[in-house]
Amino acid sequence: MGIIRILPEHLTNKIAAGEVVERPSSVVKELMENALDAQASRISVDIKHGGKSFIKVADNGTGMDRADAELCIKSHTTSKIRELEDIFSIASLGFRGEALSSIAAVSRLTLKTRDRSQEVGTEMHLIGGRVESLREIGIPVGTTIEVADLFFNTPARKKFLKGEKSEYAAIAEIITTTGLAHPGVAFKFARDNETVFDYPPSSHLQERILQTHYREWDTHLLPLDTAQGGISIRGYIAGAGISRTNRTAQLFFINRRPIKSLPLSYALQRGYDGLLAQGHFPVAIILLDIDPALVDVNVHPTKREVKLQDERSILEVLTHAVRKLLLRGNHAPSLSFAYALDKNKKYFPRASEAPPEAGRKKEAARDMFRYPEVGKDALPVDLRAGEPDAPPAYDRQNRLEIKALLGQIGLSYILAETEEGLIILDQHAAHERIVFEDILTTLESSAPVSQPLLFPLTLELSFREAQLLEEYLTILTGTGFGIRHLGKNTYCVDATPPWLENRASGDFIRDFLHEIMEGKAERSLHERREESAKILACKARTVKANERLSQEEMAHLVKRLEKTKRPFTCPHGRPTFITLTLDDLDKQFKRK
Numbered sequence: 001m002g003i004i005r006i007l008p009e010h011l012t013n014k015i016a017a018g019e020v021v022e023r024p025s026s027v028v029k030e031l032m033e034n035a036l037d038a039q040a041s042r043i044s045v046d047i048k049h050g051g052k053s054f055i056k057v058a059d060n061g062t063g064m065d066r067a068d069a070e071l072c073i074k075s076h077t078t079s080k081i082r083e084l085e086d087i088f089s090i091a092s093l094g095f096r097g098e099a100l101s102s103i104a105a106v107s108r109l110t111l112k113t114r115d116r117s118q119e120v121g122t123e124m125h126l127i128g129g130r131v132e133s134l135r136e137i138g139i140p141v142g143t144t145i146e147v148a149d150l151f152f153n154t155p156a157r158k159k160f161l162k163g164e165k166s167e168y169a170a171i172a173e174i175i176t177t178t179g180l181a182h183p184g185v186a187f188k189f190a191r192d193n194e195t196v197f198d199y200p201p202s203s204h205l206q207e208r209i210l211q212t213h214y215r216e217w218d219t220h221l222l223p224l225d226t227a228q229g230g231i232s233i234r235g236y237i238a239g240a241g242i243s244r245t246n247r248t249a250q251l252f253f254i255n256r257r258p259i260k261s262l263p264l265s266y267a268l269q270r271g272y273d274g275l276l277a278q279g280h281f282p283v284a285i286i287l288l289d290i291d292p293a294l295v296d297v298n299v300h301p302t303k304r305e306v307k308l309q310d311e312r313s314i315l316e317v318l319t320h321a322v323r324k325l326l327l328r329g330n331h332a333p334s335l336s337f338a339y340a341l342d343k344n345k346k347y348f349p350r351a352s353e354a355p356p357e358a359g360r361k362k363e364a365a366r367d368m369f370r371y372p373e374v375g376k377d378a379l380p381v382d383l384r385a386g387e388p389d390a391p392p393a394y395d396r397q398n399r400l401e402i403k404a405l406l407g408q409i410g411l412s413y414i415l416a417e418t419e420e421g422l423i424i425l426d427q428h429a430a431h432e433r434i435v436f437e438d439i440l441t442t443l444e445s446s447a448p449v450s451q452p453l454l455f456p457l458t459l460e461l462s463f464r465e466a467q468l469l470e471e472y473l474t475i476l477t478g479t480g481f482g483i484r485h486l487g488k489n490t491y492c493v494d495a496t497p498p499w500l501e502n503r504a505s506g507d508f509i510r511d512f513l514h515e516i517m518e519g520k521a522e523r524s525l526h527e528r529r530e531e532s533a534k535i536l537a538c539k540a541r542t543v544k545a546n547e548r549l550s551q552e553e554m555a556h557l558v559k560r561l562e563k564t565k566r567p568f569t570c571p572h573g574r575p576t577f578i579t580l581t582l583d584d585l586d587k588q589f590k591r592k
């Protein structure tokens with residue numbers, strides 16, 4: 001007896017929906033792509049509850065007639081390709097004919113559309129992909145799609161959605177990113193009936209950048225514009241003056257499609273060879289235009305990844321163009337399309353940084369490794385002023401007790417004697433452990449020490465960054481940061497923990513957020529504190545390898561390590577010291 005069945009369409013659509021529609025932002029992305037494919041010059045997006053309960057995307061594009069409206073919500077219906085060959089030269093953003101049917105299958109969808117040939121428009125209601133009603137409606141040319149109760153009929157999927165704020169941030173980010181690829185199109189975004197942004201149409205990418213939160217890069221950006229062998233590369237790269245500790249500040253577009261591509265990122269990075277410190281990544285917005293026949297976008301349902309023909313030469317052109325631009329000499333603000341755009345319009349205040357103070361800097365560098373008296377200055381090791389009254393409650397066995405300090409070797413290790421024998425201490429790892437525990441202690445206390453900044457920093461964050469900052473705000477302020485919300489995604493940092501010294505900058509907070517972003521998604525408060533302390537300890541002013549320490553400094557470091565709860569490892573789990581016991585020595589010298 002046959003056991004194989006053809007699945008009914010309502011089921012296959014639900015399954016397909018799982019690939020195309022992961023979360024509210026994927027709905028927004030697909031609907032915006034349709035609007036762009038329909039030549040819209042204005043797109044507006046409205047959401048409620050992070051898009052979970054409601055998403056509306058309205059455009060003034062070509063619209064559809066009644067027959068097309070009835071077809072478009074069925075699976076595998078598209079106006080964009082007709083033959084197999086077409087797949088190999090896609091000029092539109094969509095082509096699979098799957099988005100609308102997939103979205104309809106997992107929501108309550110309303111479609112209103114009218115094309116130029118019609119006097120009246122068409123309105124359709126669908127529930128879980130089934131057409132409930134269809135009628136004529138008087139509307140202007142264009143299309144509006146409302147998606148309510150996403151995943152109402154796939155509860156398992158609904159459960160996996162993140163919180164409203166995080167869905168909101170993802171949506172805001174995708175609209176902004178799409179906006180960069182289409183500067184000529186106006187984008188408007190409202191959340192719970194409040195306008196988040198409203199980008200007017202602009203004539204050039206740089207103008208669009210200024211409308212978005214990427215405007216804070218403006219004075220650092222160098223225009224990239226090159227064409228070679230059928231590809232053109234446009235956009236902006238930042239001079240080596242600003243960089244990030246990860247790749248999140250790199251946006252790549254191929255034929256206006258935002259894509260993720262490590263090879264492109266590597267190629268970009270190669271252009272900066274020798275100009276950026278280890279572990280630093282360039283900031284860039286890069287648009288590649290490549291003959292569609294040389295790009296295969298059909299490798300992933302969400303079209304986020306593409307396959308390039310002759311990728312090597314494309315990468316080389318990119319590296320070369322970046323290199324040439326960077327080596328053109330002085331990269332002092334060569335691009336100042338700064339705020340001259342609209343003189344009447346007040347943009348957010350610019351990120352300001354403390355002016356360089358050469359003298360002080362030098363001094364600070366010299367002071368860096370000096371361990372002031374306990375309670376005197378405010379190095380991290382001194383946050384807990386004075387000696388603790390009683391030894392912390394932990395196992396005595398788990399304690400480190402130094403009998404005598406012997407000296408430093410290789411400018412990186414400290415030798416000391418314990419009851420057991422000899423220990424060799426990694427000075428940097430030890431200091432990180434101390435700072436880490438100090439930060440945690442500060443977090444648990446209610447009165448963090450904090451130092452006002454002479455020049456407060458204004459920080460304009462991306463939506464995702466702002467959402468994370470909100471989440472970690474109490475932790476950051478708990479360690480001594482003074483952070484105020486100025487409006488939208490703009491924040492002001494006006495105080496920092498004393499151990500940060502003059503290292504405070506907008507990038508410090510941003511790097512912190514990005515490192516959090518790269519970690520795991522859900523954390524308990526305790527885990528969040530530990531994670532934050534770990535990241536901050538890494539960024540604090542700590543003793544490094546290859547630094548000469550005075551006897552006094554070593555003594556202080558060792559004494560502070562003795563008082564930590566877990567002296568044996570640095571916060572990342574590497575050992576802070578190794579022991580050579582007397583027993584080992586006896587054996588080595590063949591005494592035993």
Ligand code: ADP
Pocket residue numbers: 030034035038059061062063064072077078079080093094095096097098099100101142143
């Ligand atoms: P695809 O974009 O891959 O063709 P979709 O399911 O997203 O598939 O859309 C199906 C079809 O519906 C499109 O090919 C297009 O003809 C039509 N369509 C969808 N959205 C719009 C819109 N906003 N304006 C005009 N036509 C649209």
Ligand code: MG
Pocket residue numbers: 030033034093094095097099100
């Ligand atoms: Mg589409």
